[in-house]
Amino acid sequence: MSDVARLAGVSIKTVSRVVNDEPAVHPETAERVLAAIEQLDFRRNLDARNLRRGSTTGTIGLVVEDVGNPFYSELNRAVERIAASFGRHVLTGSSGENSDRERELALEFCARRVDGMLVVPAGARHGYLVPEMRAGTPVVFLDRPPGDIVADTVLVDNLGGTIEAVAHLARHGHRRIAFLGDRPDIFTAHERLQGFREGCVRAGLRYDDRLALLRTPTRKSVADAVRRLLTGPDHATAVIAGNNRITVQLLRELAHVTPRPAVVGFDDFELADLLDPPVTVIAHDVSRLGEAAAELLFARIHGEDSAPRKVVLPVHLVPRGSGEVTP
Incomplete structure (x- = not known):
């Protein structure tokens, strides 16, 4: 916050007022502060108390395409089951297949200091997560790989x-x-x-x-x-x-x-x-897709530091009649 204040030429208190959307800040001053925030990629920590060593918010983030799609609903339930077994809750958001919305959700969850992130990518650029990963927030991608970074990924065949x-x-x-x-x-x-x-x-x-x-x-x-x-x-x-x-x-x-x-x-x-x-x-087993990704995420949360892994889950044909119609 001090860096933002220095760049904008204002006090830390003014930056705090802008970030918290408080009144009594001149519009031109607010614009300078917002420009500095954008330039420095500053994000408000919504619970600074959880930055203490060893602390946890008890949450993980999950970004999917559309939680209303039965595929992603089942995926979400599977992630919740694994999270509950580790005493965590899941914050879930839908990107709507929009890369900007994906980024917004992921960074909002990180600002809330989730213990880890699961992301179904909507775009091909994920460099925005590198600072979060370097700061200690593990990220696992599922159903699709990240576009421009190396990270744990769980896919189907x-x-x-x-x-x-x-x-x-x-x-x-x-x-x-x-x-x-x-x-x-x-x-x-x-x-x-x-x-x-x-x-x-x-x-x-x-x-x-x-x-x-x-x-x-x-x-x-x-x-x-x-x-x-x-x-x-x-x-x-x-x-x-x-x-x-x-x-x-x-x-x-x-x-x-x-x-x-x-x-x-x-x-x-x-x-x-x-x-x-x-x-x-x-x-393919959608529940297993969610479980495998969540299990890998919690392994990272608990300290596993091996090279990023790529897991590919099997699929199988279920013949029922519509695919057996002859020409």
Whole structure:
């Protein structure tokens, strides 16, 4: 705070008033203080008492894409179970797939002196966390790796899962297989597209760019994709959906399509086994993803200082009917 005061040419008390949004600070003075805060990357410690050696706030931070998504809800519950076993609580926030929001949340949690951070990245720049990590706040990334730093990461086998989906559909006679994924700048979408390409090569299929579409999964975007993929003389006879949200939107669009293509979805979802036909999926243990990341985080909190680790969890095909439709 003294550095901010020196740079802005004001007293420490004035800096404190600006930081705490107190009245009686001239607007021009407040602007100078805020500019100095931005320049020095100053963040208010919301509980300075916890800076005492060996102290703890009893909390960890978790930043996910959308806590309302069943995938992340299950992930959150798993993290909470592990945290509770260590006597900690979890502060959770949704980035909305916005890198600025991710940074804001992560730094807010760090300002509250969480004992560690779990982050599902929304962007590719994570250098902002380096000062926090150097100061002793361990950070573990999950579901996606950080973009520009080396840190502990827990992933699932995106590549192998999509390769297995292609192989399964090819065994059932499909030669024109489509892939419908999320935005290409998202790590999991990119990895699953790579798996789709490799799966086509391994299955002896000609990879066709026209059958691989990556886009934000809205009802309109998926409807447009279905029209492109399932019409014309060279239409697809099977579709691999890149995540659970895309699978649900795809099934809505296919409700009145005849003949219906085969479908394999990446990520299982609730009621998938009760639909008609039940949905074949590439499944992985979402709870285990959260548990593994939280366990690694608490190992760091308790002093483990080995080199950063990369953990890749397995996936497996669950055949239920929709992926066994023949062309």
